[in-house]
Amino acid sequence: MAHDSFKNNDMITNYGALRALVVDDYPGMRSAMKMTLSNFGITRIDLLTHATEVLTKLQNHSYDLILCDFNLGDGQDGQQLLEELRHRELISMETVFVMVTAESGYEKVMATAELGPDDYLVKPFSTESMRNRLDALLLRKRTFAQVYRHLEHNEMEAALSSCDEIIKSKPRFLVDALRFKGEALNAIGRFSEAEGLYRKVMEMRAIPWARLGLARTLFGQKKEDEAALILRDIIDKSPEVVAAYDLLAEVLLSRQDRVGAQWALEQGVSVSAKTVRRQQRLGELALENGDLAKAREAYGNVINKGRHSIFISPNDYGHLCRAQIGQGDLNSALDTLRQGKPILQTSPQGQLVDTVVRSMVHGKTGNAAELEKALNEAVQLIQAGARSDETFMLDYAHTCMTHGRHEQADAIIREIARNAHDSEPLLNKIKQIYQRAGRAEAGEQVVNEATSAVRKLNNEAVILAHKGDFAAAVEKLQSACWEAPYNARILMNAVWAMLKHLEHNGMSHEVLEEARKHLTDAQKLSPAHPRLPSLRGQMRDVETRYGLRSRVNG
Amino acid sequence: MENADLYAALMHEMKNNLGLLAITIDHVPLTGESPHDHVVDNARLLCQRVVDRLHQSLLLYKAGRQKLTPAVDAYSPGELVDELRATAKSLARERLRVDMHVAENTPDIWFFDRALVEMALINAIHNSLEYAQSHICIHVGMENDDTLVMAVQDDSPGFPEHILRSFTDRQPYRSTGTGLGLQFARLIAEAHENRGKTGNLRLGNDDGAVFSLLLP
Secondary structure, three states: OEEOOOOOHHHOOOHHHOEEEEEOOOHHHHHHHHHHHHHHOOOEEEEEOOHHHHHHHOOOOOOOEEEEEOOOOOOOOHHHHHHHHHHOOOOOOOOEEEEEEOOOOHHHHHHOOOOOOOEEEEOOOOHHHHHHHHHHHHHHHHHOHHHHHHHHOOOHHHHHHHHHHHHHHOHHHHHHHHHHHHHHHHHOOOHHHHHHHHHHHHHHOOOHHHHHHHHHHHHHOOOHHHHHHHHHHHHHHOOOOOHHHHHHHHHHHHOOOHHHHHHHHHHHHHHOOOOHHHHHHHHHHHHHHOOHHHHHHHHHHHHHHOOOOOOOOHHHHHHHHHHHHHOOOHHHHHHHHHHOHHHHOOOHHHHHHHHHHHHHHHHHHOOHHHHHHHHHHHHHHHHOOOOOOHHHHHHHHHHHHHOOOHHHHHHHHHHHHHHOOOOHHHHHHHHHHHHHOOOHHHHHHHHHHHHHHHHHHHHHHHHHHHHOOHHHHHHHHHHHHHHOOOOHHHHHHHHHHHHHHHHHHOOOHHHHHHHHHHHHHHHHHOOOOOOHHHHHHHHHHHHHHOOOOOOOOO | OOHHHHHHHHHHHHHHHHHHHHHHHHOOOOOOOHHHHHHHHHHHHHHHHHHHHHHHHHHHHHHOOOOOOOOOEEEOHHHHHHHHHHHHHHHHOOOOEEEEEEOOOOOOOEEEOHHHHHHHHHHHHHHHHHHOOOEEEEEEEEEOOOEEEEEEEEOOOOOOHHHHHHHHOOOOOOOOOHHHHHHHHHHHHHHOEEOOEEOEEEEEEOOOEEEEEEEO
């Protein structure tokens, strides 16, 4: 059976219909790429030089194909740009994104990246190999178009059945479809099905992503030991699979093994030091473990290597300062604030971090005037609505308390406690702060007062919902949200009750609007919370049921 | 600038320029007059060869003293062979005929490191393009139900005896050219493992040179 070509008709790409973008800081390369793409038949080709231009352009343009150089001169590199594009959802899953690179180590960067490209081309490459690569990528995108669309609309059931179609009819894409399906099953918590799927893939070949997926399903089924065993083996055999270190850290953390988790992240960082979020998690854990030197190193890396990353925040500067203050290196902490000025001064949150750190430093230097100034600035910022993450708010409360500003401290503690009424570790930290200030009893009282109202409303609502009285449950939870507007758990409970109410008692646009708002707030507070996907699904079901959303055809 | 930084910057520029050179030569139009076209074709082939060698040396540099670790995933052998055919055809222009043969028993997907396998086969294709008289053929099929065989065959006089011997004896081949590429291809084949079986490179002569990559 000799073929002239392996391709049949539906495998051939119509290049004339494509829109392409080339990003390269080197003019010679830009025009060479343009010439090559025009030879393939593409007529609509845009050329850009820097990451910032791409971010602006993609706000109101979309492309079928983006060829982006890894090295873009000053500012973001291609990988940081891609991470920002994906994170801000400026490119769809249907867009082919190819990283062009002369870095021989790029495979390593890509393997360890948070959000990777569809493929990469290592310079120099020939016109034919580029054409072949694009043919294959575009065919894959067409094959999975329906799956992408469902995933982007969070229609998991539909995405699963689209995967099944491909599994049945396109043996060439069987393994890719299984991979998508496994990820979707894990995302909606159907772990035992996912387990079966990954074991099936491993019967074909024990490829690292299948083993990683299996470990994830086992962790999802609370089989932590089995998951950890597989992860350690992946790390041993394929040390470049950094996602394994991250998952192992998560598994160990769930077992309260903070030291083991820190070790796992340190190993991951030693394979790739560039990933901002891994360094942040390492820094956070090291701070909790009291390993100040490691924390300082990790946050130092975040700031130096992630300067242009979308994942960096004012808090990173603050955490670096906390490690430095912990080591007694007050001058370095002040240097860090100076270095971070461009980021810290542009948002109220950053300004608050800046003032809290200054108050901590001057609490130690004994410069009473500077301390007063910093604390007064913090009060003003907080009154104007600025908030930062709980660690800094607790630091702030602690500093206030050590310097006799009890009312200020109690007020912020009340707010933190209300918004985290069910978080034992946080409430314990609060109690410790009061103990150290010799106000243990007062602390007990502040926390109880702050949390009892929210806790009571929430418990009553749960009982009402169980009885099927969703209208009353919604009312209780609305009051709880009013009390604790930053409490992700309460917000999610409210969304759940509201959607149940709409399901059982008919449509109310007012309630739906409230539910949408709470869901958005909860997502902002706790973007990775495991309950969110199912709430989003429930929301869509209600919207579809009342004709507020049309089913995507498929 | 530290020496290491300067080295990295020089490498970077070299790779950029070599890439541009490859694209530039791709765009030199053919005149239909053999002396001109022949020179352009040779320049193209030579440029591709340098590009491939650069990739190989970078790969080895990266692996350092460790074994190559392939990034194995599922790929379509038919698709890969088709891509290689297109590449070979365009490098050969009209000088040689390039065929492909996908055996009935070829699986829809097989597990290997595509980038590495492609590199090994491109090497073989370059050799065949240089020595073949009129045509080359790229095969894919299964052997013993558990091994994928991808082969490049040509109608050249075949591998010379001394190359076959030094290859079998695993003697380091000291001359330039062919020997290096073959050693590299063997490294890639042997980096692939499955259920206790290791990949292999088989060289032979059968009305021309036959280069076969065996992937378990």
